[in-house]
Amino acid sequence: MSTVTDPEQASFRLSMLLNDTRYRSLTFQAIAAILLALAFWYLGNNLIQNLRAAGLNISFQFFGEPSGYDINQRLIEYDSQSTHGRAAIVGILNTLLVAFLACLTATVFGVFAGVLRLSNNWLVRKLMSVYVEIFRNIPVLIWIIIIFTIMTAVLPAPRAFRGDEPEATMLFGAIAFTNRGIYIPAPVWGPGSIVVVLTFVASVVGVIAYRRYATKMLYAEGKLLPMAWPSLAIFFLPSVIMYFLLGRPIGLDYPELGGFNFRGGLQIGAPLIALWFALSIYTGAFIAENVRAGIQAISKGQTEAASALGLRPGRVMNLVILPQALRVIIPPLISQYLNITKNSSLAIAVGYADITATLGGITLNQTGRAIECVLLLMLFYLTISLLISAGMNVYNNSMKLKER
Amino acid sequence: MKKSVFFGALAGAALAGGVAGAATLDDVKARGKMNCGVSTGLVGFAAPDANGNWEGFDVALCRAVASAVLGDANAVEFVPLTTKTRFTALSSGEVDMLSRNTTWTFSRDTDLKTDFTGINYYDGQGFMAPKELGVTSAKDLDGATVCIQTGTTTELNLADFFRANNISYEPVPIETNAEAQQQYLAGACDVYTTDASGLAATRATFEDPTAHVILPEIISKEPLGPLVRHGDNEWGDIVRWTLNALIAAEELGITSANVGELGSAAGDNPEINRLLGTEGNLGEMIGLDADWAKRAIAAVGNYGEIFEKNIGENTPIGLARGLNAQWTNGGLIYAPPFR
Amino acid sequence: MADTHAHSVAFARKTQIPPSPPPASETGVIKWLRQNLFATPANSALTLVAIWAIYSILAGTVPWLLNGVWSTASLSECRDALQGEVGACFSVLSERWNQLLYGFKYPSDQYWRPNLAFLLLFFAAAPVLFFDLPRKLLIFTGLYPFIAFWLIWGGSILVPIVALLGFVAGFVVFDRYGKQSFATGFFGAIVAAFVIWTLGGIVIPDTASENAMLSQVPSRDLGGFMLNLMLGVTCVSLSLPLGIVLALGRQSDMPLIKGICVIFIEFIRGVPLITLLFVASVMLAYFFPPDSTVDLFLRVVIMITMFSSAYIAEVIRGGLAALPRGQYEAADSLGLDYPQAMRLIILPQALKISIPGIVNVAVGLFKDTTLVSVISMFDLVGMIRGPILASTEWNGVYWELFSFAAMLFFIVCYGISKYSQWLERRLATDHR
Incomplete structure (x- = not known):
């Protein structure tokens, strides 16, 4: 008791590495670093030994070699003489295409179902909750296969359009729904079509400007300008007038039955549609839940206050509730977009040529370069995810600033 | 954290246990079982029956090797592999041999470091089309939609064929044979292409097989055969010569019925004697005992018997011997001499 | 007042009118x-x-x-029985029932083993899911993994017993020394467990599994819906501790440890599960020691566990962040060190908040186990797309099989999500 240790004597001792909180973290980190290095060394060493034993090596040379296979769905020029690298790019573009389309429609489905789940209509409410529960609780892979099967089995084959009394007919004589995909007329750009397109772009800008102006008038002078008709007029009229003035420069190339298939027009392949639809309707169920949660997070007082101001229910939703709810909805919405992008890798189940099917599928099979292909595949998805996350952080920060 | 270590240790001990060193033969003997990579389900070649027993043409070869090496045709673990996983499974030692209708190609033999040990089926890629389409030749297929099973050499052959004939087509890559059939029958593609044997097997399962024709063009050579890891020549020899023993047995008239009798004592034909171990020491040369070939033939029958039992004309698959007849009957099946 | 009023009017009703029915x-x-x-x-x-x-x-x-037909042996017979009418061929379900549930290789006389393991799962999970049950039941939960392992894989009973002994030894050591110094107890426990396992590995003869009470079933023979359930349960329970460690690591103020955890979590969350399964099926074999092979089931379990632990870590991090700062400060002011504070104050509360999120991850993960069909494992979807649709008898039956698969998943996932909602309500009242 009498021998009190001298506090001055706090020189460094080895045991302090374990017992002193100032140094202990260094010890732990050193241990962690050693363990990590050991793990990497162990795995790397195994890899090298295994590859040497099998006589293989790591090489990305195959990227420059002709791939030898064809891809039916492609956004850029590609044929079987193109390189594996180009096949991978075709795959990347296809992944981005289906992910983008599915994000759009999933949002529409989700917002629609989410709002309807809070509807006053009992039947609609129940129907929407059945939709949400069914789609949320069944694996997306099963949905993709089921929807692809439905498309194949229910839609007619191009053969059915043939003959004097065909079993199937084209919608408006222009659109054909077949189990190979949907054929729609493709625009043909004649001379002068650029003018029409520019006019159209200008009128879109015009519509936005008009609506801004109308809002400004409403707030500044209390004048309520008509919205719907002028917007529609600005949107359509100039382009239509220009179109006829220039002598119809834009034509339509209608799909026609020729040989085995429809020829001409624009084909949207069945795998793309099946994957697109399955991803949208599956993710839509999740988004519906996010939307519902977001709307319910807004206190009931807001709805009541808005109603007290005399706003109609539709306007209450559009002007008061949704703008506030968006702040709650958007972060989970973006992570759903991320899920769509990742789930699009299930394209291989329906034969859609996304990056997993080209680089991680056929290229991997043909070259046997498993390690290289899988690494690159992961790198691609990682990049996309990080970009989307970065976007989300930017959005979150911008929302934070507005909070009071 | 701890738990996963435990599980790894435990499962590593109880479930895997396998060791794949340089000498596959020793490993197989030590393990008492041979791991054989097969397809995930192609009727006639390798498919589990309703009781889960693997059956088929490729499966029989695995069983033959197992009975030659281990004396038990059931000492085989069948590892179903997709086209994607098959080569990794072989080179990482997960399977000892691959008997999975794999086409022998240059790059697979060299760049992928595998060794093909023979050909058990000469196949070629063909087309099947509905009769009502009125197509008589693959060259009429301009603009057609073609269903392909992905992950095989078929895509490359198809691309080459259409390119060489300067006609256009639209490929529809499909993951499994069953789904490809579904697409084809629903008319989502005009023709279905895969190996001719597969086409016949597929057509056999249709409600009305006569409504579909197999086009005369065979657009590729598809020599299918078993393969082993590169570098283990002793093991490669065993697989190669087991296959040859089955082929030679047919040529020499040894069947699963008479192999016991023929192998009990040396007979008049010296080649039969050498093959069945009643004369010479061929078994010893490949590290097995004298009865190796006898056991293999007794277990699964000779090449012809295997063919007839699994894919021959009396089975639903209904394949004719064609190229796969013995060389004495105008086919390509030919075993080097046993001496 | 009342009286004067009553006299001043001609008529006053003395009794209340019986309420007339509403229109x-x-x-x-x-x-x-x-x-x-x-x-x-x-x-x-x-x-x-x-x-x-x-x-x-x-x-x-x-x-x-x-109109469904339940008792034909093949699709063509079923079509005959229907005589062109609309109707389902449910006979594929009755004929392939066992294959759909257990895969095509699990020995058919041993089906009682997975059944029993499945039944026991409810008893094991109950004390974790419902807080009102006596805490003593958790002992069974602790024993369950070993029992289930033995039931499903069979083989020598010594293996799970040695594994269990290792854990017991570790726990005893931790209990003894962990009170003085967490680190000593923790590392001591790991060492003790490994000593027991190594000793056990030496003691158990290699042949112990051959004539065991329950015949050994290689994991390659597992399949069907059983495989989905096993992957789901195993991976979720393994990833919980891993997820906690990762979440704590991510909150740590040691830059190196934090960095490792952040990179791991973001990497795993950034790639689709299917690429991780490709890693398991075509790449992982190259990373194990050259003279060993690791079972595909185990490889897949490793990858899915890593996958789900990253997601669970993020959920738990949310729980940690939701705790008021005061809780951390209160723990500090009591003089608790980091392990004590975490064990006694922070984690119990944070985990409680995170349970609904963890359950959601578990449901998602369970659904994702169907992806193993892509790498040639015969789970429920794999069985359907592989052996069943490829067989000559049932080639062409799609709706019946896929609706059955959808229904099974729906029942399980809907059940779990209902539980999660119930729990959320309950936890919400606790906090008020």
């Missing part, structure tokens, strides 16, 4: 209909659309369901 339009079914279905014209339109949708769905499926 027909404001009562019972009609009122309910009016309020809930036909409140406004737009609403009525919606109702009609909904009724039409329900009708068209039912009109398509009900005859098909009711």
Whole structure:
């Protein structure tokens, strides 16, 4: 008791590495670093030994070699003489295409179902909750296969359009729904079509400007300008007038039955549609839940206050509730977009040529370069995810600033 | 954290246990079982029956090797592999041999470091089309939609064929044979292409097989055969010569019925004697005992018997011997001499 | 007052009028209909659309369901039995029932083993899921993994016993020394467990599994819905501790440890599960020691566990972040060190908040176990797409099989999500 240790004597001792909180973290980190290095060394060493034993090596040379296979769905020029690298790019573009389309429609489905789940209509409410529960609780892979099967089995084959009394007919004589995909007329750009397109772009800008102006008038002078008709007029009229003035420069190339298939027009392949639809309707169920949660997070007082101001229910939703709810909805919405992008890798189940099917599928099979292909595949998805996350952080920060 | 270590240790001990060193033969003997990579389900070649027993043409070869090496045709673990996983499974030692209708190609033999040990089926890629389409030749297929099973050499052959004939087509890559059939029958593609044997097997399962024709063009050579890891020549020899023993047995008239009798004592034909171990020491040369070939033939029958039992004309698959007849009957099946 | 008033008027009712029934339009079914279905014209339109949708769905499926054939041996027989009418061939389910549930290789006389393991799962999970049950039941939960392992894989009973002993030894050591110094206890426990396992590995003869009470089943023979359930349960339970460690690591103020955890979590969350499964099936074999092979099941378990632990870590991090700062400060001011503070104060609360999120991850993960069919494992979807659809008898049966698979998953996932909602409500009242 009498021998009190001298506090001055706090020189460094080895045991302090374990017992002193100032140094202990260094010890732990050193241990962690050693363990990590050991793990990497162990795995790397195994890899090298295994590859040497099998006589293989790591090489990305195959990227420059002709791939030898064809891809039916492609956004850029590609044929079987193109390189594996180009096949991978075709795959990347296809992944981005289906992910983008599915994000759009999933949002529409989700917002629609989410709002309807809070509807006053009992039947609609129940129907929407059945939709949400069914789609949320069944694996997306099963949905993709089921929807692809439905498309194949229910839609007619191009053969059915043939003959004097065909079993199937084209919608408006222009659109054909077949189990190979949907054929729609493709625009043909004649001379002068650029003018029409520019006019159209200008009128879109015009519509936005008009609506801004109308809002400004409403707030500044209390004048309520008509919205719907002028917007529609600005949107359509100039382009239509220009179109006829220039002598119809834009034509339509209608799909026609020729040989085995429809020829001409624009084909949207069945795998793309099946994957697109399955991803949208599956993710839509999740988004519906996010939307519902977001709307319910807004206190009931807001709805009541808005109603007290005399706003109609539709306007209450559009002007008061949704703008506030968006702040709650958007972060989970973006992570759903991320899920769509990742789930699009299930394209291989329906034969859609996304990056997993080209680089991680056929290229991997043909070259046997498993390690290289899988690494690159992961790198691609990682990049996309990080970009989307970065976007989300930017959005979150911008929302934070507005909070009071 | 701890738990996963435990599980790894435990499962590593109880479930895997396998060791794949340089000498596959020793490993197989030590393990008492041979791991054989097969397809995930192609009727006639390798498919589990309703009781889960693997059956088929490729499966029989695995069983033959197992009975030659281990004396038990059931000492085989069948590892179903997709086209994607098959080569990794072989080179990482997960399977000892691959008997999975794999086409022998240059790059697979060299760049992928595998060794093909023979050909058990000469196949070629063909087309099947509905009769009502009125197509008589693959060259009429301009603009057609073609269903392909992905992950095989078929895509490359198809691309080459259409390119060489300067006609256009639209490929529809499909993951499994069953789904490809579904697409084809629903008319989502005009023709279905895969190996001719597969086409016949597929057509056999249709409600009305006569409504579909197999086009005369065979657009590729598809020599299918078993393969082993590169570098283990002793093991490669065993697989190669087991296959040859089955082929030679047919040529020499040894069947699963008479192999016991023929192998009990040396007979008049010296080649039969050498093959069945009643004369010479061929078994010893490949590290097995004298009865190796006898056991293999007794277990699964000779090449012809295997063919007839699994894919021959009396089975639903209904394949004719064609190229796969013995060389004495105008086919390509030919075993080097046993001496 | 009342009296004067009563005398000044000619008539005053002495009794209350019996309440007359409300008008027909404001009562019972009609009122309910009016309020809930036909409140406004737009609403009525919606109702009609909904009724039409329900009708068209039912009109398509009900005859098909009711006309179903349950007892034919192949699709062609089934088509004959239907004689061209609309109807389902459910006989594929009755004929391939065992294959769908257990895969095609699990020995058929041993089906009671997975069944029993499945039944016991409920007893093991109950004390974790429902807090009201006596805590003593957790002992069974602790024993369950070993029992289930033994039941499903069979082989020597010594293996799970040695594994269990290792854990017991570790726990004893931790209990003994962990009170003085967490680190000593923790590392001591790991060392003790490994010593027991190594000793056990030496003691158990290699042949112990050959004539065991329960015959050994290689994991390659597992399949069907059983495989989905096993992967789901195993990976979720393994990833919980890993997820906690990662979440704590990510919150740590040691830069290196934090960095490792952040990179791991973001990497795993950034790639689709299917690429990780490709890693398991085509790459992982190269990373194990050259002279060993690791079972595909185990490889897949490793990858899925890593996958789900990253997601669970993020959920738990949310729980940690939601705790008021005061809790951390209170723990510090009590003089608790980091392990104590975490164990006694922070984690119990944080985990409680995170349970609904963890359950959601678990449901998602369970659904994702179907992806193993892509790498040639015969789970429920793999069985359907592989052996069953490829067989000559059942080639061409799609709806029946896929609706069955969908139904099984729906039952399990819906059940779990209902539990999660119940829990959320319960936890919400606790906090008020």
